[in-house]
Amino acid sequence: MSTAISVSVRGLAAAAAAALCLASPVLTAERVDVYLSLEEAPKVMFPEADRIERKDIPSDEALRARMKQRIGRLKPSILEPFYISFTAYKQEQVIGYAVVCEEIGKHRPITFIVATTPDLVVKDVSVMMYREPIGGEVRHQAFLKQFARKNLEDPIAARRDIKNISGATLSVRAMSRGVRKALAFLEETYGKPAGETASASRAEATEVLP
Amino acid sequence: MRVKLPTARGVWLLTALAVLRLGGATQTDTGASTSAAKPSVETAVAAIDQQIEDLRAKLAEVHQQIEDLAALRTAAFAEPVTEPARARATQAPAAQSRVRPANAPSAAAGGLYDSLAEKDPRPTSTALRPGSGLFGDTIKVGGYGSFRFEANNIDLGPQVGDLPRLKRGFNSFDFRRFVVTLDAAPTDRLRFYAEVEMERLNAIEIERNAIPENRGRIGRNRAGVRFIQEVEGSSGGELAVEQAWAQFDFNDKIGARMGVVLPPVGRFNLLHEDDYWDLPRRPLAARGGPALPVKSAWRELGAGVVGNIPWGQGFFDYQAYVVNGVQLDFAMEEVVSLREGRNLLELEPELSFSSGAFNGTNTANAFTWRTAFRPRLGHEFAFSGYHGEYTPDYLLQDGWVNTLAFDGKTTLGNFEIEGEYIFTNFGAMRDVLIDMGRQMVDAVAKTTSAETATLETELEGEFKGPFTNRRNGFWVDFKYRLRPKWLRDGFLGRGFGDPELIPIVRLERVKFADFLTGFDFKGGQITRLDTEDLAQVRMSVGLAYRPTPSVVFSAAWEHNRRTSGSHLIFPRPVGTDPLPDRSFDSFIIGTAFGF
Numbered sequence: 001m002s003t004a005i006s007v008s009v010r011g012l013a014a015a016a017a018a019a020l021c022l023a024s025p026v027l028t029a030e031r032v033d034v035y036l037s038l039e040e041a042p043k044v045m046f047p048e049a050d051r052i053e054r055k056d057i058p059s060d061e062a063l064r065a066r067m068k069q070r071i072g073r074l075k076p077s078i079l080e081p082f083y084i085s086f087t088a089y090k091q092e093q094v095i096g097y098a099v100v101c102e103e104i105g106k107h108r109p110i111t112f113i114v115a116t117t118p119d120l121v122v123k124d125v126s127v128m129m130y131r132e133p134i135g136g137e138v139r140h141q142a143f144l145k146q147f148a149r150k151n152l153e154d155p156i157a158a159r160r161d162i163k164n165i166s167g168a169t170l171s172v173r174a175m176s177r178g179v180r181k182a183l184a185f186l187e188e189t190y191g192k193p194a195g196e197t198a199s200a201s202r203a204e205a206t207e208v209l210p
Numbered sequence: 211m212r213v214k215l216p217t218a219r220g221v222w223l224l225t226a227l228a229v230l231r232l233g234g235a236t237q238t239d240t241g242a243s244t245s246a247a248k249p250s251v252e253t254a255v256a257a258i259d260q261q262i263e264d265l266r267a268k269l270a271e272v273h274q275q276i277e278d279l280a281a282l283r284t285a286a287f288a289e290p291v292t293e294p295a296r297a298r299a300t301q302a303p304a305a306q307s308r309v310r311p312a313n314a315p316s317a318a319a320g321g322l323y324d325s326l327a328e329k330d331p332r333p334t335s336t337a338l339r340p341g342s343g344l345f346g347d348t349i350k351v352g353g354y355g356s357f358r359f360e361a362n363n364i365d366l367g368p369q370v371g372d373l374p375r376l377k378r379g380f381n382s383f384d385f386r387r388f389v390v391t392l393d394a395a396p397t398d399r400l401r402f403y404a405e406v407e408m409e410r411l412n413a414i415e416i417e418r419n420a421i422p423e424n425r426g427r428i429g430r431n432r433a434g435v436r437f438i439q440e441v442e443g444s445s446g447g448e449l450a451v452e453q454a455w456a457q458f459d460f461n462d463k464i465g466a467r468m469g470v471v472l473p474p475v476g477r478f479n480l481l482h483e484d485d486y487w488d489l490p491r492r493p494l495a496a497r498g499g500p501a502l503p504v505k506s507a508w509r510e511l512g513a514g515v516v517g518n519i520p521w522g523q524g525f526f527d528y529q530a531y532v533v534n535g536v537q538l539d540f541a542m543e544e545v546v547s548l549r550e551g552r553n554l555l556e557l558e559p560e561l562s563f564s565s566g567a568f569n570g571t572n573t574a575n576a577f578t579w580r581t582a583f584r585p586r587l588g589h590e591f592a593f594s595g596y597h598g599e600y601t602p603d604y605l606l607q608d609g610w611v612n613t614l615a616f617d618g619k620t621t622l623g624n625f626e627i628e629g630e631y632i633f634t635n636f637g638a639m640r641d642v643l644i645d646m647g648r649q650m651v652d653a654v655a656k657t658t659s660a661e662t663a664t665l666e667t668e669l670e671g672e673f674k675g676p677f678t679n680r681r682n683g684f685w686v687d688f689k690y691r692l693r694p695k696w697l698r699d700g701f702l703g704r705g706f707g708d709p710e711l712i713p714i715v716r717l718e719r720v721k722f723a724d725f726l727t728g729f730d731f732k733g734g735q736i737t738r739l740d741t742e743d744l745a746q747v748r749m750s751v752g753l754a755y756r757p758t759p760s761v762v763f764s765a766a767w768e769h770n771r772r773t774s775g776s777h778l779i780f781p782r783p784v785g786t787d788p789l790p791d792r793s794f795d796s797f798i799i800g801t802a803f804g805f
Contacts, residue, residue, distance in 0.1 A: 131395065
């Protein structure tokens with residue numbers, strides 16, 4: 001009997017190996033990631049747009065200081081040297097803004113894009129690149145949809161208004177920090193704070209694309 | 211008056227004079243205008259040269275700016291949004307999958323802004339890019355550790371003659387562990403992860419020497435050489451490889467993992483990092499009186515598959531491995547005594563269950579698995595198990611261990627409930643012990659069972675770690691996350707983004723059925739097999755303070771009580787009998803950190 005059981009364990013392993021081989025055309029396909037390139041990201045965020053304008057806005061000390069003030073206590077782990085931002089148009093009306101940001105999960109940066117409505121309320125968030133060995137669940141819509149309709153008046157913090165994922169706490173926190181940072185940047189850049197000119201008008205490079 | 215016309219000679223002379231005069235005047239004028247004209251030409255030339263240099267400089271500047279812009283620019287938005295791309299964006303995550311584009315940034319080469327900034331000649335502060343370590347972004351070094359202080363009221367040992375009563379509980383600091391982790395990702399489909407643990411380890415010193423002895427001494431013992439081999443270290447100290455695996459991802463739903471892995475049985479064995487937990491001691495079912503075959507962190511050498519699949523609003527996680535498996539380990543002390551009329555062979559094996567061999571010396575006979583389902587964020591439940599042969603190959607009797615576990619976690623606002631239940635069945639333990647006894651006696655006597663039957667043998671087993679037919683246990687944590695304003699604004703929270711106070715209550719219980727306390731083996735048969743059922747419950751009430759998610763300071767009061775059997779399951783002091791105390795209390799303060 002023990003031999004039979006031993007055989008069954010080996011048989012199970014063999015069956016698993018056979019199943020893997022049969023499924024190899026799917027399994028051995030090149031890794032298919034749920035991530036977006038810079039080219040695709042704004043299009044995915046604004047599929048209804050007929051024109052998307054990109055602006056790379058340098059991040060100087062003044063901008064960072066203002067962003068930190070808007071962000072509050074949850075300081076970001078990365079302050080980018082410049083920000084790749086987008087303005088989406090439909091029939092020449094602004095339908096939203098987006099910015100690409102990064103935040104450190106446990107050790108490595110998570111690259112993501114945050115899209116907002118013209119009123120700078122989160123419309124969508126998408127992870128463009130995830131590099132950590134664990135915690136990749138933050139890439140999925142079931143988690144990301146929590147950020148919809150958030151603005152900086154909301155906490156946007158793990159275990160507050162953003163539900164945590166066990167085993168991915170640091171990634172959840174990173175995404176939460178990152179969305180707050182993105183909103184702070186967009187408010188500073190595309191919002192019109194009293195007495196201040198929006199940074200977008202001082203952007204070095206502007207690409208207007210049909 | 212008559213004017214005399216000049217002669218031809220005179221005309222020539224006059225002409226020459228006029229030419230000379232004119233030439234001189236001209237020369238004078240040119241010099242003045244040449245000396246007046248000379249400076250303007252040179253100045254003009256110099257000015258032109260300067261302008262040329264200025265233009266060259268400006269041209270170089272423009273070239274540089276063009277290069278800067280080219281470096282910042284990515285592929286132009288040459289194509290309008292296509293229907294397939296739009297469909298991918300709005301469908302479920304699985305449908306968003308696509309083949310990686312050629313121009314996509316490498317996962318292993320730092321962040322997107324890093325790769326763009328590398329081409330940007332503008333100086334960027336490295337302080338803006340945390341995570342760029344000594345070995346670059348491909349390899350990350352991390353770790354965790356924990357310490358605690360415990361005071362308890364465990365009674366002193368019994369009075370034995372006039373000897374002082376033995377202390378069995380100590381008010382003492384405990385260096386629980388320090389673990390170094392290494393995480394390498396050479397590409398986005400390959401990963402390597404390792405953990406090396408130092409548990410209660412102060413130092414390991416090895417002395418190996420051969421020294422002359424008594425040389426040149428008259429009247430002493432004969433001269434010779436003394437061989438010394440000593441290993442010294444702190445008692446209970448351990449240096450171990452907890453994990454060391456490599457993973458190849460077929461896609462984002464399945465990957466193959468091979469190496470030293472954690473059997474995914476229950477919840478705690480997978481999430482054993484000390485900085486995750488809000489109490490300064492591990493649960494009984496995982497560690498103190500383990501319901502698992504081997505106490506956490508239990509690791510085995512093997513290979514399998516891991517994956518995570520989006521499912522509805524949640525996820526489905528799975529792991530499955532074939533591993534070398536838990537082994538019945540023993541060390542033996544032999545005593546051969548020849549007494550008048552009696553030849554006696556005494557053996558004292560020390561038996562324990564341990565992780566399988568790492569040196570390829572035992573057959574891979576075990577399978578372990580886990581399936582976890584998260585129907586919605588904040589809620590998770592999982593089933594897991596283990597099935598493997600634990601008896602060594604040299605035993606005729608096969609013994610199999612089966613473990614089943616159920617664990618879960620649910621979050622309701624700031625309130626969390628988390629726990630697990632584990633059941634382990636070793637089965638056929640009596641038969642295994644009989645077979646082991648026979649094999650030991652035969653091996654020591656270097657003869658067959660038929661002959662040793664006439665040799666009086668005594669085999670008194672001692673057990674390092676629980677030896678039970680069946681074990682089961684559970685723990686459940688109830689906790690609430692507080693973020694009061696006074697914490698954020700006070701000295702405890704100043705400088706921290708989101709400090710938390712977490713009151714927590716843990717209830718736990720372990721039960722050992724047929725716990726083997728000792729056996730005698732005589733004449734090829736077990737003549738005594740002492741077993742009893744043991745059970746212990748523990749209630750812990752604690753408070754944890756987390757300035758950051760990876761650092762915790764905690765304090766807890768524990769009440770341990772024996773509900774069945776003659777002694778407590780935990781603790782098991784070294785060198786003494788098991789504690790017969792009915793109950794004891796502990797107060798523990800501890801800290802754990804991760805990085």
